[in-house]
Amino acid sequence: MDIHLRDLRYFVAVAEELSFTRAASNRLFIAQPTLSKQIRQLELTLRVALFERDRRTVTLTPAGSALLPRARALLEQWGTTERELVGTAGRSTLTVGFQTRIGRGLIPMVTARLERLHPEWKLLFRQVSWADPTAGLASGEVDVAVAWLPFPAGAEFSWKAVASEQRWVALPAGHRLADRAVIPFDELTDEPFIALPASAGPLREFWLATDQRSTPARVAAEAATADETFEAVASGLGVVLLSEGNVAIYQRPDVVCRPVSGLPPSELAVAWRTRDDRDAVRVFAEACVRCLCDAPAS
Structure with missing residues (x-):
């Protein structure tokens, strides 16, 4: 068996x-x-x-x-x-989980630093469904993750925020608000939204901006990945909030993105299992902070 x-x-x-x-x-x-x-x-x-x-x-x-x-x-x-x-392998792999494309110049910088300090390590990247808000850490599928906050609470996970970005909205081309330079969130509350799966928990609620609503969001559809999300938007099923840094990464002609006022920003974080004390994990996390937070060298 x-x-x-x-x-x-x-x-x-x-x-x-x-x-x-x-x-x-x-x-x-x-x-x-x-x-x-x-x-x-x-x-x-x-x-x-x-x-x-x-x-x-x-x-x-x-x-x-x-x-x-x-x-x-x-x-x-x-x-x-x-x-x-x-400790005995000639070359080891550090698997990095992500849910939206990382971009932001992060990976070249982190790769270079890891290569300099731990040339025996290489990076492997694995996209994980939105259904897992830990981006693969809980299942052991990945070693570290670049994920959006809020991250699931619990002593088994540690994380550091590495970027704070304004929330924007993705609209189907031709939407009534597509010509606006900035869209107040109050004008979006009655729109149908594309939501993360229910198992995403607080992360789903954050991207629906539940805390800023007086009535529940109208969920038109759920999507397990970013590509599925933007396909649903392009098809006219609904709208979705996204981070400012992802606007250029997911740019496509049938989707229009605009900044949204009246919302707190989104935060991107690097996360790992608290008990994982491997030096390569520490170096990866510190490199993420250095790259996106411009932290001084220690």
């Missing part, structure tokens, strides 16, 4: 939370039906029930109780193994 580390991470999260909902939304940042499906598959593979479920409670079965300390130990052993292999 083949058991993946991801399945063990999912099992441990549910076992520690004793709630599929909390494990999915607070620990793993995936949809709850997806988590339930993965746990059922793990139980089928192991041929044992790991949880007793009813409408209100989740408890471990004897088999689940027996597996929990072993699963924790296996995950810890693998983490130790990964760290040790980094």
Whole structure:
């Protein structure tokens, strides 16, 4: 039988939370039906029930109780193994998660600094769906992430803001507001919006500007990636807020972007797992801050 580390991470999260909902939304940042499906598959593979479920409670079965300390130990052993292999490998990879194209001159500068200080490392970039607001950190898919705030709260993640940018709006070409130089947010509140998936949580609400509304946003559609979002806008389904720095990156003839007044700015951050103390992670994070914040060299 083949058991993946991801399945063990999912099992441990549910076992520690004793709630599929909390494990999915607070620990793993995936949809709850997806988590339930993965746990059922793990139980089928192991041929044992790991949880007793009813409408209100989740408890471990004897088999689940027996597996929990072993699963924790296996995950810890693998983490130790990964760290040790980094020290012995001739060249190691630091995987960077992102959800919108990074741009801003960040990657050439960070790559050059990492090459200078740690030539044994190379960077690999992986685009992650908006459905995961940690941009792949929670699942272990990436080592560091360049992500938008608000970032999920919790001691397991650390982050530093590296850029603050005004929020703009993307409109379909020919929209009634497309000729305006600046658009007050009050004139957008009744527009249909393209939203991030519900699992994005506070990040979805930020890009809908929920805190600045007196009534809930009209959500016309959801999109899992930036490319899907702008395709929906171009098709006339709705409008979407975006950061000023992404305006040039996602420029296309069938979409018009304009600055929006009446909103606090967006913030871009570099994030990592708090317990990941590898020097390459520190160098990457510090290089992001130096590049976009113009921080002095230490």
